[in-house]
Amino acid sequence: MNYADRLHASIAHCGNACLVGLDPHLELLPPEFADVRDTSRPRAERARRLAQFCCEVIELVAGKVPAVKPQSAFFEVLGADGVAAWEDVVRAAHAAGLLVIGDVKRGDIATTAAAYATAFLEGTCKEDADSLCDAVTLNPFLGADSIEPFLDACSRTGKGLYILVRTSNKGSADFQRHGSPELSHVVADKVVSWGSKLVGAGGWSSVGAVVGATHGAELCDFRRRMPRTPFLLPGYGAQGASARDVLGAFELGSSGAPCGALVNSSRGITFAWREKAYAGKHWKDATCAALDHMVREINGALLTTR
């Protein structure tokens, strides 16, 4: 089944398009996971505890959101043990019925790109099956031949991609806005063309785009440019974008469920306990409250557009 169709089924089932980013930054983990920071302990033990934190987050959000997005850097920081933790976390997310978007931002040429596609989408053996992602983020800087092996993997497996088009950070303007038309528009047009052969029953492509929610009106421009491309929207919450800022990315499906985008929040959810608004709460209560707030806020904003 086509990734976009699975994504929309999952959004409709949960009644929201919120994506929980799993960025288990060692320094930000709750006090009860302080042992992850204790470098005198064996790295494998620290990695197991890192996985445990993520698995507890998964338990809290399972059934409430369509997908989670683990960020590979925060696992790789613990080397091979961290990558084993990544695999445990991906398995736990699948077991909890969540789609998994691997935020790996890989980008390389020819057979190297094919190896990354195998690593994250296809696997080499049965052992891998449960620790693969449903979709991954990709960096397009190396051009079409760096994306094609992933498109092939998606045709074979029904998985999805999110190509970086315009990221949410301040520095994204340095190169992504270069030229006239600006580079991000050129990439956006390519995303549409790459995705044209991977369109699902619902009319959406499995080739998505990462478009920061922090750039105001640009989001509506990108939606016009990529009308059938699922968006992954970073920037909500901690990075400053509001529920109103993400509206331009959405359509309402026939069932009334939001279509065409996922709004990501990472530390705004998993590290909500560090925020003033949730001071004094246990981290799990803070996480649940922050997620409830996000769902209400975004669904509320979507309702006003009907």
Added chain:
Amino acid sequence: MNYADRLHASIAHCGNACLVGLDPHLELLPPEFADVRDTSRPRAERARRLAQFCCEVIELVAGKVPAVKPQSAFFEVLGADGVAAWEDVVRAAHAAGLLVIGDVKRGDIATTAAAYATAFLEGTCKEDADSLCDAVTLNPFLGADSIEPFLDACSRTGKGLYILVRTSNKGSADFQRHGSPELSHVVADKVVSWGSKLVGAGGWSSVGAVVGATHGAELCDFRRRMPRTPFLLPGYGAQGASARDVLGAFELGSSGAPCGALVNSSRGITFAWREKAYAGKHWKDATCAALDHMVREINGALLTTR
């Protein structure tokens, strides 16, 4: 000690600027390593054999070249076990006196980029010390704030970076040549500015650039634009660039040793046994012969420019 200084000391010691890329593509490994492709075997065992192949290559090239460049994709393809193999290979390369350039092409924002810098350059504990890289390749698409955490890591550790400026593949023109001035020139200017605070005793920066050797006269333009930037030159051999094509990247140091660049060959060396020129040879003999040929060819071309 500054990365560029260490690099040049190592080039002078070996008498050449050849870089052996370790791309252990499962499908291309010699028959005696066919068990790596046997997906009925435990993944951990296959990964150990993958590491063994790379360690045997390292034994063959140690003392002959200044550095090796493992490509992370071909390790990640075996998941956490593959990353454990990566760490074994990096350790073996250090033990053999080789510099290690991790070809990871990572690129992400803020604390995520900092986590990647920790993962590959700094580590979180003593266990990591021997499996860290001397330098890594980076993708600049996300802009300055995606590079800065790596610059900070380099100031603290004396390590180095190679930023993708103009890659060797055909698709590199899709986005890297976009705009006027073309994007690769804008990135090149940024590379110079990012590297300006990390200049070693020899006058070269620790912030290098990846510039494909496959684009003819462009290489000399890039050298003028980035006069004190170490280049990593992919594209020699299998991808079609010749020894003459790489000359524009080099200067000759006071000792007569080549300065300012490394010429990479990956499958041209490690999979030389598959080439007609080495038909019938054992893979180790083919690898040694191909490396000797490369060293002679590039040093020969450099001699003609004196």
